[in-house]
Amino acid sequence: xAVITYRQALHDTLxxxxxRDEDVFLIGEEIGVFEGSYKITAGLLxxxxxxxxxxxxxxxxxxVGAAVGAAMLGLRPVVELMTINFSLIALDQxxxxxxKIYGMFGGQTSVPMVxxxxxxxxxxxxxxxxxxxxxxxxxVPGLKVVAPSTPADxxxxxxxxxxxxxxxxxxxxxxxxxxxxxxxxxxxxxEIGKAKVTKQGTDITIIGYSRMAMVAQQVAxxxxxxxxxxxxxxDLRSLRPLDRETVVESVRKTGCAVIxxxxxxxxxxxxxxxxxxxxxxxxxxxxxxxxxxxAEVPLxxxxxxxxxxxxxxxxxxxxxxxxxxxxxRRRR
Amino acid sequence: xxxxxxxxxxxxxxTKSRRSGSVRGSxxxxxxxxxxxxxxxxxxxxxxxxxxxxxxxxxYTQAKIGxxxxxxxxxxxxxxxLMRSLRKSDLLFTNYREHGYAIAKGIEPGRVxxxxxxRTTGTSKGWGGSMHMFDVEAGLLGGYGIVGGQxxxxxxxxxxxxxxxxxxxxxCQMGDGTTNIGAFHEALNIAALWNLPVVFVVINNQLGMxxxxxxxxxxxxxxxxxxxxxxxxxxxxxxxxxxxxxxAARLVEQARETGRPALLEAVSERLKGHSVVxxxxxxxxxxxxxxxxxxxxxxxxxxxxxxxxxxxxxxVEIERKAQAEADAAVAFADDSPHPDxxxxxxxxxxxxxxxxxxxxxxxxxx
Ligand SMILES: Cc1ncc(C[n+]2csc(CCOP(=O)(O)OP(=O)(O)O)c2C)c(N)n1
Numbered sequence: 001x002a003v004i005t006y007r008q009a010l011h012d013t014l015x016x017x018x019x020r021d022e023d024v025f026l027i028g029e030e031i032g033v034f035e036g037s038y039k040i041t042a043g044l045l046x047x048x049x050x051x052x053x054x055x056x057x058x059x060x061x062x063x064v065g066a067a068v069g070a071a072m073l074g075l076r077p078v079v080e081l082m083t084i085n086f087s088l089i090a091l092d093q094x095x096x097x098x099x100k101i102y103g104m105f106g107g108q109t110s111v112p113m114v115x116x117x118x119x120x121x122x123x124x125x126x127x128x129x130x131x132x133x134x135x136x137x138x139x140v141p142g143l144k145v146v147a148p149s150t151p152a153d154x155x156x157x158x159x160x161x162x163x164x165x166x167x168x169x170x171x172x173x174x175x176x177x178x179x180x181x182x183x184x185x186x187x188x189x190x191e192i193g194k195a196k197v198t199k200q201g202t203d204i205t206i207i208g209y210s211r212m213a214m215v216a217q218q219v220a221x222x223x224x225x226x227x228x229x230x231x232x233x234x235d236l237r238s239l240r241p242l243d244r245e246t247v248v249e250s251v252r253k254t255g256c257a258v259i260x261x262x263x264x265x266x267x268x269x270x271x272x273x274x275x276x277x278x279x280x281x282x283x284x285x286x287x288x289x290x291x292x293x294x295a296e297v298p299l300x301x302x303x304x305x306x307x308x309x310x311x312x313x314x315x316x317x318x319x320x321x322x323x324x325x326x327x328x329r330r331r332r
Numbered sequence: 333x334x335x336x337x338x339x340x341x342x343x344x345x346x347t348k349s350r351r352s353g354s355v356r357g358s359x360x361x362x363x364x365x366x367x368x369x370x371x372x373x374x375x376x377x378x379x380x381x382x383x384x385x386x387x388x389x390x391x392y393t394q395a396k397i398g399x400x401x402x403x404x405x406x407x408x409x410x411x412x413x414l415m416r417s418l419r420k421s422d423l424l425f426t427n428y429r430e431h432g433y434a435i436a437k438g439i440e441p442g443r444v445x446x447x448x449x450x451r452t453t454g455t456s457k458g459w460g461g462s463m464h465m466f467d468v469e470a471g472l473l474g475g476y477g478i479v480g481g482q483x484x485x486x487x488x489x490x491x492x493x494x495x496x497x498x499x500x501x502x503x504c505q506m507g508d509g510t511t512n513i514g515a516f517h518e519a520l521n522i523a524a525l526w527n528l529p530v531v532f533v534v535i536n537n538q539l540g541m542x543x544x545x546x547x548x549x550x551x552x553x554x555x556x557x558x559x560x561x562x563x564x565x566x567x568x569x570x571x572x573x574x575x576x577x578x579x580a581a582r583l584v585e586q587a588r589e590t591g592r593p594a595l596l597e598a599v600s601e602r603l604k605g606h607s608v609v610x611x612x613x614x615x616x617x618x619x620x621x622x623x624x625x626x627x628x629x630x631x632x633x634x635x636x637x638x639x640x641x642x643x644x645x646x647x648v649e650i651e652r653k654a655q656a657e658a659d660a661a662v663a664f665a666d667d668s669p670h671p672d673x674x675x676x677x678x679x680x681x682x683x684x685x686x687x688x689x690x691x692x693x694x695x696x697x698x
Contacts, residue, residue: 066522
């Protein structure tokens with residue numbers, strides 16, 4: 001068991017999969033000579049050459065579409081979209097083509113491709129470079145959307161995504177790249193569509209994904225240590241398919257829930273989770289479901305404003321306290 | 333690379349045959365060196381597509397066909413000429429105006445009609461309809477309904493061929509209006525940068541729905557766009573099946589040998605509206621008359637008779653056979669089963685996953 005960064009886990013997995021399968025190749029802007037904007041692909045051009053590590057022009061629609069076409073013929077392209085913000089340029093190829101080709105041709109060809117892309121704020125990058133718009137993709141049947149929060153999950157889910165025969169949007173987060181975690185020596189592919197209970201508990205369920213799953217885990221551990229609050233944490237890991245069962249099962253046990261998400265509140269992923277809890281655990285609920293999400297503004301550049309807009313360990317802790325207070329379950 | 337304009341203004345076949353005059357019986361002139369059997373075969377296939385499309389229009393007005401229905405009427409010479417430039421193993425991506433291509437690429441007309449009827453025997457098992465036909469064996473890698481959506485895909489298919497060192501060529505068909513969407517530029521640029529074996533073909537029927545090419549393209553001589561990508565560009569008379577075949581064959585073989593992409597513009601006329609429901613009121617009487625004069629099926633027939641390749645009786649016999657095949661396609665479609673609603677969730681994901689939602693509208697979540 002080694003302790004490595006999220007970045008390293010992604011890099012190692014790409015390399016391992018390229019060594020394992022000739023059909024796997026990387027395609028994207030600045031991934032070769034420049035070694036990736038976030039250096040996930042460092043060294044891979046040197047090792048595998050231009051055929052398998054393909055630098056593209058700044059033409060998101062063109063190269064994402066080319067990856068879809070190549071995948072239709074059985075190659076396994078792993079696309080790096082510099083950030084999820086630029087994926088909007090390629091929206092047509094992702095939503096109208098990658099997601100639809102298997103269905104609209106009656107299952108005759110599939111699109112085994114991965115779109116790796118980081119999202120998230122907190123880097124003072126301003127409104128167009130800080131978005132959490134994974135929901136746009138999680139909305140679409142035919143796409144799969146996964147969002148690992150730890151190095152071990154990054155590895156297990158990237159393995160699964162590359163070997164999957166459907167288009168997978170693989171969501172990274174700028175704030176996660178340097179985080180560290182234990183990764184087993186041998187990692188098996190994760191099952192896409194399965195959430196994970198990352199901390200057992202009985203007092204309250206905290207549900208998160210990507211960066212907020214990591215924050216939820218930290219908050220839960222601190223609440224346990226400082227206040228004896230025994231929170232259960234569910235890391236969704238996959239936004240489509242969505243594992244409602246694991247969420248509902250946990251809430252049936254704890255009786256209350258807080259959802260932590262980096263995207264906007266209105267119509268957000270938390271809204272879908274809250275609806276699932278209402279459908280599956282209404283009779284078990286002791287308090288209304290609370291949501292912690294980003295403020296509904298284009299994310300500002302100035303540091304205090306940006307900090308105020310994003311959910312944090314503090315805002316999540318407050319929401320947990322408020323919920324437990326409402327049911328008289330908070331210990332002093 | 334050199335730009336070749338084989339012609340800058342489309343001349344109609346009628347004027348051309350009047351000009352070329354006396355090839356009757358001589359086997360010389362325009363048809364010199366052509367196999368009469370092959371010429372008859374082209375005539376048969378063009379006629380088949382014409383009859384098929386007439387039956388499709390009929391099926392649409394009878395509400396047996398739903399959705400949109402864009403026909404190839406007037407483009408038969410281009411369709412047949414292009415498809416005859418490809419090997420069976422070569423791959424084709426088209427837009428939504430694709431019935432003729434599906435047939436000429438080798439798919440049974442019955443399966444094409446069955447797709448229009450939304451039946452399980454259709455090219456996409458009823459999931460695609462008029463705009464989304466597909467058949468791996470025939471090398472039709474899809475009709476696409478989003479204007480320009482197929483162009484990056486075709487480039488990617490050529491990338492896969494190049495990656496594996498295959499000798500297939502990809503052809504990517506589109507309309508004149510499509511050349512103005514961003515995907516056109518992005519995909520041609522990438523194909524040229526990476527030396528991919530794809531021939532982009534613009535069917536310039538001079539109309540995108542109701543908008544004329546000179547109102548939508550700052551450079552209406554579309555083959556000239558190739559220069560921006562250092563790609564070979566060429567314009568051909570789309571009403572002349574042999575000219576289309578020859579130009580396309582040259583570019584296809586060049587792509588096969590060198591991996592270089594190319595851009596071919598075939599100029600033709602649309603005989604009817606944009607789709608079956610469009611009466612085309614935006615067109616002048618003059619333009620409609622011009623399209624009629626340019627009718628590639630009627631003109632090819634006249635030329636073949638004039639050259640002695642066909643006589644009236646043989647022509648009628650070929651037309652009867654085409655009509656019978658179109659009718660048989662309708663019968664096949666009509667007799668084919670509708671998809672069972674229990675198959676609704678069969679084609680969302682190729683790799684099944686845990687927790688895939690398979691709810692029907694009335695099903696509870698839990
Ligand atoms: C992105 C997009 N915009 C608009 C449409 C609606 N639309 C369908 S066909 C068409 C005209 C295209 O004309 P052209 O490329 O010349 O092809 P043609 O119909 O003549 O074959 C339009 C605007 C569409 N399907 N996709």
